[in-house]
Amino acid sequence: MGAKPEGASSAEGRSQNQANRRATSVDVAAESGVSQATVARVFSSPNKVSPATREKVRSAADRLGYVPNAIARSLKSQRTNIVGAVVPAYGEYWQNVLAEFSRQLAQRSYQLLLFSFAKSDDVDGALSSVAQYRLDGVILASATIGQSHLGRMQSSALPTVAFNQPAAEGLVPSVSVDNEEGMAELARHLVDIGVKAAAYIGGVSSVSTDQIRYRGAVQELAEHGIACPYIEAGAYTYDAGYKAAGQLAQRDNLPEAVMVGSDEVAFGVLDGLENAGVLVPGDLLLTGFDGLPQASWAGYDLTTLVQATDVLVAQAMDVLLGPADTSADRPVSIVVPGTIRYGKTTRKGA
């Protein structure tokens, strides 16, 4: 970083700011003998400049190491080409979603400004920051973003999409996997293979996806006269699942199957059960939800509901940046179906 032109003498180390000033379009204009506006045009609409001038300007720019200043551009154009994402800092699921956001945004030549938060209290701070940068849009991705926050977005004139956050429906445009139907399908699968008693392990019972997924399970099972008590792991982590499994294993009468509200917790449940001497699928069948890559790893080979993350994200991008569907009275809520992955954790007799 230090050593550009001018020899950058060692004594001048700290105050390099002044000497090392970045070249601006004015500098390039002077260097190439054209007006500042022409320089600007070369970099924003090159076809409006004659090839000869274009070349002259380009080479002057190269010589000076000129790069257009996106901040200034944004101030003037009122567009930043940046989309914000408010996402939980941890969790396999969110990390995967984030990677997909980033990939698809890059494809549309947008940048991703990340606002991650560790505890849900930090969401407030994140949202304040969001408002300061005049982003072209913002993705609210986290089951724990509350109604009040959504209300704030709703009235903020900033294009917003809630990702996998059923509670947002009607308040803010949203894109979600079909949580209820997905879990119901998994339940049906258990019914099909003859399960007569089940239990459900959720992450945090106050979270809307948790409730909806549980409802999907419980209703479907009820139709077949199967009870399905709710057990709260307390967090969406491997460890929480592991512990919950340990407690479950100590019961006198184990259910035949356990449905877990998310894959990461399910991995913990699986290991926790086996650690307690309960074999899956021998003693107990197990299902997850999300379809994380690890679910397909041979070590787990989990039956789960796979979310088509790429489709979900693509839909979210469309809502945010696409054919501006600002006309609707009520924010759109797009629901994407999931698909079951059948793993060995529900393979009876394996």
Added chain:
Amino acid sequence: MGAKPEGASSAEGRSQNQANRRATSVDVAAESGVSQATVARVFSSPNKVSPATREKVRSAADRLGYVPNAIARSLKSQRTNIVGAVVPAYGEYWQNVLAEFSRQLAQRSYQLLLFSFAKSDDVDGALSSVAQYRLDGVILASATIGQSHLGRMQSSALPTVAFNQPAAEGLVPSVSVDNEEGMAELARHLVDIGVKAAAYIGGVSSVSTDQIRYRGAVQELAEHGIACPYIEAGAYTYDAGYKAAGQLAQRDNLPEAVMVGSDEVAFGVLDGLENAGVLVPGDLLLTGFDGLPQASWAGYDLTTLVQATDVLVAQAMDVLLGPADTSADRPVSIVVPGTIRYGKTTRKGA
């Protein structure tokens, strides 16, 4: 969004109402009867404004839904409060590192602008983008960023830190785990438990971390007269490891131990071996590298070298934002030692 007018009351005739335009400091100034400069002061250095005025301005701002415009602020102040990160789009390791970056940056009230790339060809594009936003710093995190790219950064006047990228040492300030010594320690562990024949599975042999880690293994083992051929998985993925293990398992004479260059590949190797009927640690010992959370999961319980990600990231932050050590002739390169996690994959007789 769009259709929804802002929550302001209809009584406001001013210009802001019509075009959904965000209120500016000028609007607030008009509303509160002070000058624009005073409004600005209230939001940037409140202590320079009398409490009475401050309150007056604050309430006017609330009424108008005013939020300072960070773009304008940045243009003027030449600081964005944003740090860029150039990171591979996929891979467990990088996702974890990214989460930690994001956490620690938030702590210092910086935002993270993500430039992720899928193929290393995309790095060029990412770096061009980086230059346009006048970021306060940039983190180059990826083993596959080439020398040419580093050269570009070196001459860009933009504070830069290379993360876990040994090839950058001397070119750009860098922070890395002690790759060579870490792998050597794992090798020593194998020697200690009596291993006499080993093999090494790397990801991509042309990557510098790969080479350095292999060197750490090979040199340490050589000192004890143990050979350690290199096998290339071809990618840093579970699947690549799984496949490599399948091929390894077909050999006539298996080594006693396999050292794998990264955890994610190691998980694949582990499952691939077991799938091929080779038991770990019964038939073969196994080590990884990185210390991913999953390494501690009971299902894997992998012996690996744990990188203190939080420490590495903290160091990187210091280099980037800390006590500006621009004075050094040669860019600093900080090396952080790792620590071994002993799992069941090297527990003999288990």
Added chain:
DNA sequence: GTGAAAGCGCTAACAT
């Protein structure tokens, strides 16, 4: 303590 005024580096009419 507060106001007036001068930009930060760019884009986008509007002239020429």
Added chain:
DNA sequence: ATGTTAGCGCTTTCAC
């Protein structure tokens, strides 16, 4: 095709 001219919304002297 190119130059001229206004700003975008802030921060920051410099007066008062």
